[in-house]
Amino acid sequence: MSLTYRLAQLSDIPALEALIALSTRTLQAAYYSPAQIAGALGTVFGVDSQLIHDGTYFVAETDGLPVACGGWSRRRTLYGSDQNKTGPDPLRDPQTEPAMIRAFFVHPDHAREGIGRHLLHLCEDAAHEAGFQRLEMIATLAGEPLYHACGYAVLDRFDISLVNGHPMPVVRMGK
Template sequence: MLRPAEPGDLPGIATLMRASVLEVFPRFHDQRETEAAARYLTVPDPVLIEDGTYFVHEAAGQVVACGGWSTRDKLYTGSGSSPTDDRLLDPATEPARVRAMFVHGDWTRRGLGRAILARCVTAARAAGFRELVLMATLPGEPLYRAFGFREVARTRVRLPNGVLLGGVSMAYPLTG
């Protein structure tokens, strides 16, 4: 069942995020990179839940997929804080952000990520945004490509402990 996330979901979201990274990242990253991602990329952002833009998919009472979009300036978790993270974006001139997409390793390739992205597209379009952007990790890149996101640039994301993770800046038009 796909539904908006609630504050009580935070522990289940955190558990899912960590499990997803530990299960999926080793196919794309070495042990040091996987451990750094599990530490720094798996902190749920309660602001997304407060804003009503974050979703969870539950099965048998457990969160097996999560993700959402944001009207705020923060692009991703893990690189530290910025003074503009909470700034509201202007839908007429700035893209909304897709944030914190995770699927449990046992639940991949079942359409859960695609369903969350479709919900993000619908909601961001209704809010007047013209584009979605995201910073894909290497495990997420195939899903985003298959959904229709286009690569903007390849980059390396520096985590707080200095580890660099491969990333892909991607965009999806909401118009036309």
């Protein structure tokens, strides 16, 4: 398998949305109910094109097909897709605020191959190069073990209120 990593482009959005849906329905199924997954897809789980515009969203691909994606953000948004946007997304101050790790998804056939970990390292390096000293994320329950293994600590646990009224437990983690 020839794996390459690159910055995402706007033309990747349809393939990334399909990858996100497949990843979510498969890899999150042991942690969230079908109703929670349905309520999260498209709003909480989806492409935030601002990350692509900012040059902070990465794609791992093999044979020209995305098998994973993930990014970081210098913006205030904590999570969510374009459908979840309500207005401008101001920048964070790298001297006083953390960069946010955002929107990590892996194709189920490529889970636990180290691809997500490599994407995370790319994001961490880029955020540090941009002047950020701290990193935070809103992790899913399925993602928590990976992030913990990569040195992130639990800062808080809370529920996201989904569009269909179901709560979705998540974990705020930091490094």
